[in-house]
Amino acid sequence: NAGVTQTPKFQVLKTGQSMTLQCAQDMNHEYMSWYRQDPGMGLRLIHYSVGAGITDQGEVPNGYNVSRSTTEDFPLRLLSAAPSQTSVYFCASSSGLLNTGELFFGEGSRLTVL
Amino acid sequence: EDKVVQSPLSLVVHEGDTVTLNCSYEVTNFRSLLWYKQEKKAPTFLFMLTSSGIEKKSGRLSSILDKKELFSILNITATQTGDSAVYLCLGSGNTGKLIFGQGTTLQVKP
Numbered sequence: 042n043a044g045v046t047q048t049p050k051f052q053v054l055k056t057g058q059s060m061t062l063q064c065a066q067d068m069n070h071e072y073m074s075w076y077r078q079d080p081g082m083g084l085r086l087i088h089y090s091v092g093a094g095i096t097d098q099g100e101v102p103n104g105y106n107v108s109r110s111t112t113e114d115f116p117l118r119l120l121s122a123a124p125s126q127t128s129v130y131f132c133a134s135s136s137g138l139l140n141t142g143e144l145f146f147g148e149g150s151r152l153t154v155l
Numbered sequence: 156e157d158k159v160v161q162s163p164l165s166l167v168v169h170e171g172d173t174v175t176l177n178c179s180y181e182v183t184n185f186r187s188l189l190w191y192k193q194e195k196k197a198p199t200f201l202f203m204l205t206s207s208g209i210e211k212k213s214g215r216l217s218s219i220l221d222k223k224e225l226f227s228i229l230n231i232t233a234t235q236t237g238d239s240a241v242y243l244c245l246g247s248g249n250t251g252k253l254i255f256g257q258g259t260t261l262q263v264k265p
Contacts, residue, residue, distance in 0.1 A: 076255070081164070083161075083243060083256055083257040083258045085255070086252065086255075089251050090251075091251045097251065097252070099252060100254070131197060131198075144189070144191075144200070146197035148196055148197055149197055
């Protein structure tokens with residue numbers, strides 16, 4: 042009964058390093074998305090996908106890349122990490138553009154960029 | 156540009172008080188508005204609202220949507236310390252672009 046699994050839970054990077062945050066869901070959800078959460082700013086949408094092979098930008102896409110080669114996986118790539126990307130990242134999925142009423146979240150990944 | 160604005164940003168009450176949290180939205184091709192509660196970790200789902208004037212209720216929590224005035228409220232009656240959390244409002248259009256508000260931080264004191 043895994044739901045949405047994010048890894049790693051914690052990561053420290055140096056400026057300029059690259060990394061990938063992994064997100065996998067086992068609920069056969071079409072919709073997947075990535076958010077970052079900073080103090081006082083709620084959750085801001087980075088990228089989202091409405092199905093395998095389809096991705097689109099959210100509010101704050103700069104500095105991040107995504108791909109959706111399978112229904113299950115939606116990795117988020119930081120190509121050259123910057124201190125401004127220090128944040129908590131959440132992956133979330135849903136069946137069919139929220140028509141079931143619920144966005145399922147992963148546990149979050151805390152990223153620190155020095 | 157789509158946006159969701161919550162108010163107040165923070166609120167301190169005492170146990171037993173009733174609170175009302177507000178959420179206004181401007182979302183292209185609006186589909187639904189959702190409320191979430193976030194404690195230490197990931198947000199947990201509370202309500203989804205799609206139709207005006209129909210109250211959704213769960214225990215001491217209730218919520219309603221006004222699609223004409225583009226806002227929603229979340230009411231919590233007889234608050235308890237366990238209600239202390241950040242409450243998030245989420246606007247959904249039919250494009251998949253989901254917009255969260257900044258959140259309201261509620262602290263309930265004993």
